[in-house]
Amino acid sequence: MSNDQIHRVVSTDGTEIAGRVHGEGPPLVLVHGGLSDGEQAWGPLLPFLQTRFSCYLLSTRGRGLSAAPVGDDHSLERLVEDVVSFVDRVGQPVALFGHSLGGALALGAAANSAAVSAVAVYEPAVFEAPSEVNPRAEAKAARIGEAVAGDRLVEAARAMVEGAVTDDEMAALAAGEVFESWATNVRVALQEAQQAGESRRPTPTDASALTRIDVPVLYLYGSRTPTTWYVEGARHVASHAADYRQVEVVGAAHLTPHLAPELIADELIRFFEGVPEPA
Numbered sequence: 001m002s003n004d005q006i007h008r009v010v011s012t013d014g015t016e017i018a019g020r021v022h023g024e025g026p027p028l029v030l031v032h033g034g035l036s037d038g039e040q041a042w043g044p045l046l047p048f049l050q051t052r053f054s055c056y057l058l059s060t061r062g063r064g065l066s067a068a069p070v071g072d073d074h075s076l077e078r079l080v081e082d083v084v085s086f087v088d089r090v091g092q093p094v095a096l097f098g099h100s101l102g103g104a105l106a107l108g109a110a111a112n113s114a115a116v117s118a119v120a121v122y123e124p125a126v127f128e129a130p131s132e133v134n135p136r137a138e139a140k141a142a143r144i145g146e147a148v149a150g151d152r153l154v155e156a157a158r159a160m161v162e163g164a165v166t167d168d169e170m171a172a173l174a175a176g177e178v179f180e181s182w183a184t185n186v187r188v189a190l191q192e193a194q195q196a197g198e199s200r201r202p203t204p205t206d207a208s209a210l211t212r213i214d215v216p217v218l219y220l221y222g223s224r225t226p227t228t229w230y231v232e233g234a235r236h237v238a239s240h241a242a243d244y245r246q247v248e249v250v251g252a253a254h255l256t257p258h259l260a261p262e263l264i265a266d267e268l269i270r271f272f273e274g275v276p277e278p279a
Helices: 076-088 101-110 137-149 153-161 167-175 178-198 229-238 262-274
Strands: 006-010 016-023 027-031 054-059 094-099 116-122 217-222 244-249
Touching: 006 076, 016 076, 027 076, 027 101, 054 076, 076 094, 076 101, 076 178, 094 101, 101 116, 116 262, 137 153, 137 178, 153 167, 153 178, 167 178, 217 229, 217 262, 229 244, 244 262
Parallel strands: 027 054, 027 094, 094 116, 116 217, 217 244
Antiparallel strands: 006 016, 016 054
């Protein structure tokens, strides 16, 4: 399949959602994390997957190749609808992989689409999981707000990932100028976070959603990630998903899909290729 092919759909509220397609084989849709997009996120992981799968690199609304929504609706409900619309129009059963916020959206889509054959997530944002109290959270939020108000978006991007990544990851991101590329998505990410915080609707990882997933689920998390939130998230998903398995990836941390994809590539390939073909 040509790298120039772009899969375009129209989501429920009329927003165009798009993603570039790379590789050959059964379809695998990849859903990026909170500061990235489909154009940026998967360069390091793609070489491991594109010889076995047709990789659809979706961008959620307002990012990458996708359009900004009318009315600035960036709610979790709409983001899940974007993924569902995208996978439903591939035309055949679809494997789904999501990282961080994209992991939550992938789980939500698996609960709402008959087109998904299996779903794997790496350290998804599980909103119901308990997290450590961060005494510096208020100061961090103020620093992010001041940086955005001053149009210092690279600084804001750095602050947004503090506490979730290791010092080594922070250094690698800075050396690779990743924060500069993420800066383009900072304002959209803040809109998503604000609207998620204001919503009273069930999240994509609510028990009512997870119990509707009737396909295999793989939950991956890293042994070096400096927060227990993703381990707590694994417990929550395990208690509600019917066909569930999890793997602690030794030596991995939160940004492993970006910085050390070889640590998870074999797990993803083994999982997706081991799922029986739908009748």
